Structure formats: structure tokens, C-alpha cells
Amino acid sequence: MTQIATSRDADPALAARVRRTLGAPDAGPLAVLEGGRSGLTYVISDRGTRRVVKAVPPGSKAVGRNDVLRQSYVLSALAGRDVPVPRVIARDAEEPAWFAMEFAEGAALEPVFEPLPVETSRRRMVTAAAVLGRLHAVPPADLGPRLREAGRKLPAPADPADELERWTRTMHAVPEELRPGSAELLAALAANVPPPVAPVLVHGDFRLGNLMFAGDAPTALVDWEIWGVGDPRVDLGWFGVFTDGELFPGVGRAVPGLPSEDDLDAAYRESRGCDGGTAGDIAWFRALGRMKMAAIMGHNLRRHREGRHHDPVQEQLPPTIAALIASGLELVT
Structure with missing residues (x-):
């Protein structure tokens, strides 16, 4: 920052x-x-x-x-x-x-969007996966007392069906012409909703762009505005979207040598000390992450075109929205 x-x-x-x-x-x-x-x-x-x-x-x-x-x-x-x-x-x-x-020293950089040496990117992504494992190892119930001190309650756990319903509403708010293939992707996701696993504290937007580093040392996980309690695979699936710059044509860049989604999952499980129930159905959550990103980008493009938030850069998004939806559909069909 x-x-x-x-x-x-x-x-x-x-x-x-x-x-x-x-x-x-x-x-x-x-x-x-x-x-x-x-x-x-x-x-x-x-x-x-x-x-x-x-x-x-x-x-x-x-x-x-x-x-x-x-x-x-x-x-x-x-x-x-x-x-x-x-x-x-x-x-x-x-x-x-x-x-x-x-004030946390360092910077939060997303390799597929911002210049960062490949080896540095690789080390940071593997380290970030380990941070996510440690975050998910914190029992949600342990947070309850401090929240109650502030007059707040621990959020009710959201299961995979809840996540899909939430982001389906966002996608449906995007004009159909801006989200080609989304109906098929949403139908495929709805037809194969995985059973929930034990809920954890989820960040909601976990990626390198929200984890500050000073060199190779993580200094602060920031931007907690959509944290909640839910399925750990939601964070994993979202993090994995940012391993592939080809999902962001025109706005991102392919970075050969970044860890794969499987690499990040392995580092996560090693850090957490168990698979945390994340091994099964991971393709569904990877597809969900792509759908979420497409829905967010489509929503932002719609706001720009309606004059609610002027940002000409949003006009670069249609190829990326289409690529994300196509990749998600490939994962679940």
C-alpha cells in the first residue's frame, strides 16, 4: 500500500x-x-x-x-x-x-497482475498456503468470547450450498450478454453441491493481494471485510484462481513457474496438520472460485456501464469473464 x-x-x-x-x-x-x-x-x-x-x-x-x-x-x-x-x-x-x-511493513502483490520475480512469487504463494492452513486450524469457537465482549456473535456457518446461492444471486445481477456460459456453469454447480465439512474461520478473499510480505516473511493478512465461518475449501478454491494468469486475458499475465492449485493444497494440508476434509470435491470449489470472480467482474462492469462508478478499465473485462466461466465449466463437467 x-x-x-x-x-x-x-x-x-x-x-x-x-x-x-x-x-x-x-x-x-x-x-x-x-x-x-x-x-x-x-x-x-x-x-x-x-x-x-x-x-x-x-x-x-x-x-x-x-x-x-x-x-x-x-x-x-x-x-x-x-x-x-x-x-x-x-x-x-x-x-x-x-x-x-x-502499520504493517511490506507490500501485497498479486503475481498475475503485478510485476514480481517468479521465484519470489512461488515462495510467497507456498508460504501463503501455509498461513491459510494455520488460519483454518483456529477453532471458530475460540473466537466467540472476544466477539461477545464486543457485543457481537460468531456468524452462523455457511455451507457450500449457501455459498453457491450467495454468488448465484450476484451472477444473476449481471446482464446475460456479459456472462456467456454462466447458466450452464451455475446448473452444473447446483447439480453437484458437495456435502459440508467441519466449518472453519474463512477469510473470504484469501490471496497474495491481501497478504503483505517483507521479503519472504508474511507481515499482515488484511482486508477482512467478508470474513465468516464456513467450508475451508471456499478459501482454497478462491486462492487457486490466482495461480493461472491465462484466466485473466487482457488484464493479467501468465506467469510460468507459479505453484499449481495442487501444490498449494499440499502446502496447506501440511501446515494444517491434516487434510481438514478438503481433499474431496476440490474441483467443485475451484469452479466456484472462478464463478465468483466472473460474477464480481461482471458486476463491476455493469456498474461502470450504468454510470454508477466510472472506470474505463472495466471495459477490458469481457474476455476474462468468459475465460473464467469456461474454465469453471470444464472443471465440473
Whole structure:
């Protein structure tokens, strides 16, 4: 993530609250931090110590991606575990809500989208698979007490059918002409829904683009806006989508030498200490991951074309959407 240099507070009212809560009246400006994908993300420095601040956008409700305090609670609940997460320093439930956490050194780069040496990419992806194994080894029930302290409940587990239903709704919101072959893919997925396994804490968007590294050392797993409790194969299937740049024609790049999905699964199982019930039906979850990505990209392209979020880059997505759907269909037919 990259700080935007500024000498002024990006949000003066929020900055005043942050300084007061942190006990840092002379802290530097509250500056927008690029790379944050949930709510608003800022950085503030006090005597050389930087803190990241996540806040609900003014006028928005603290729900979904904007429920930043929900993200802070899972980070606090994971403190002391063998999972690299930033330490939460302060939180404020007054609207608009915000929380502050440690600034993690390093960068989160996705090899199929951003330049990164192949050997570095390979090492990081295998390391990330091991991090995912350790995350899934944390019993969800162990998080309950810290969530209850904050007046929150552990989410109800989502099984594979729940995941498919959720992302089917997203796909159906995309105009049919933007998602060729999606009806066949959705039908194939619906016809072969695997039975659930023991639920785990799922990140929801686990990939190198959300795991910061300093060299080969993972420093922080970030962007927890859609965490939940569910099937571990959901995270594995999603992570695997980013092993193949050919799934992203026009927007990504093929990177020969990256670990395969099977390689990542093996590193995951070794780290977790067992297969965690993930060995069976993995092709279905890989197809689900491709469908999810196609649905997200189709949704973003639709928003652009409707003028709801102007971003001409979205016009590059149709070949990738088609490639993801075709690959998913191949996996389940």
C-alpha cells in the first residue's frame, strides 16, 4: 500500500477523533492510504510511529464491507495466534465508526497482475498456503468470547450450498450478454453441491493481494471485510484462481513457474496438520472460485456501464469473464 503525501487531514473531523482517542494531539495529518478496499483507509503518524485507520464512509451505514468494527473484532480475536494480523490499537463505535491498527511493513502483490520475480512469487504463494492452513486450524469457537465482549456473535456457518446461492444471486445481477456460459456453469454447480465439512474461520478473499510480505516473511493478512465461518475449501478454491494468469486475458499475465492449485493444497494440508476434509470435491470449489470472480467482474462492469462508478478499465473485462466461466465449466463437467 502506498501513502498519498499530504499536509492536510483528509477528514478533519475524523482526524480530531483519532488524535483524541490515541492520545496523540500532535500527530501528523490523517492521509488517505491507497490499497484499502473496505470502507475508508488512512494512515497517521505520531513521532515516527504509523497507524492505519479504517473508517465507515460519512453518511454510510456500518454494514457489509463498511462494517469496519466487525473487521477489528476478528483481528483482535486472532491476536496471539500463529496468523500474521495487525494489532488493533483503538476503536470508536461513534458514527462514523473507525478503528486503528498497527502499520504493517511490506507490500501485497498479486503475481498475475503485478510485476514480481517468479521465484519470489512461488515462495510467497507456498508460504501463503501455509498461513491459510494455520488460519483454518483456529477453532471458530475460540473466537466467540472476544466477539461477545464486543457485543457481537460468531456468524452462523455457511455451507457450500449457501455459498453457491450467495454468488448465484450476484451472477444473476449481471446482464446475460456479459456472462456467456454462466447458466450452464451455475446448473452444473447446483447439480453437484458437495456435502459440508467441519466449518472453519474463512477469510473470504484469501490471496497474495491481501497478504503483505517483507521479503519472504508474511507481515499482515488484511482486508477482512467478508470474513465468516464456513467450508475451508471456499478459501482454497478462491486462492487457486490466482495461480493461472491465462484466466485473466487482457488484464493479467501468465506467469510460468507459479505453484499449481495442487501444490498449494499440499502446502496447506501440511501446515494444517491434516487434510481438514478438503481433499474431496476440490474441483467443485475451484469452479466456484472462478464463478465468483466472473460474477464480481461482471458486476463491476455493469456498474461502470450504468454510470454508477466510472472506470474505463472495466471495459477490458469481457474476455476474462468468459475465460473464467469456461474454465469453471470444464472443471465440473
